[in-house]
Amino acid sequence: MNLTNRQIHRDVAYFYVGLILAFSFSGIILNHRQSWYPTEYAYESEEVQLKLPKGELTEQSIRNLVASYPLEYESHRLRGNSLRIDFADRNIMEINTEDGKGVLEARRTVPLLGHTIKLHKSTDTAWIWYSDIFGAAMILIAITGMMIPMGKNGFKTRGWKLMLAGLIFPLLFLFVL
Structure with a gap:
């Protein structure tokens, strides 16, 4: 079988068209994740009030704080006066450390959008x-x-010029901007 460039180009592109579309779409979303990041949404939310201990918040003190909730503690992050506690099953609790007020949210992955973004971020071998x-x-x-x-x-006549023009933008962003 004697394959031409056109046939190889066409068949490989056909095989990967689904992944090309998924990566392209999720890449656009990731480029704008500061303003819109649709990986998950809160489907249930409740206000909470925690009595925070005096002094430093440690992992153990945070585990004790949330022990009355039927959730499995996974991790926490403290930034300024904001405490985020992550639980199993994608539940999160955001607490203001100044007054102990916050919100507990149960979250789900946004169908299709959230899943394509996972493709971009996956570390599975x-x-x-x-x-x-x-x-x-x-x-x-x-x-x-x-x-x-x-x-x-x-x-040979025009394509190389377009290719060079297309290379200018990535190189500008890498080395100048």
């Missing part, structure tokens, strides 16, 4: 290998695309 193969396939798609003969609008 099998997924990393698949993503690496995908990266190699993107290189193959780019190279075979450049080698598809297109006459007066082909890579």
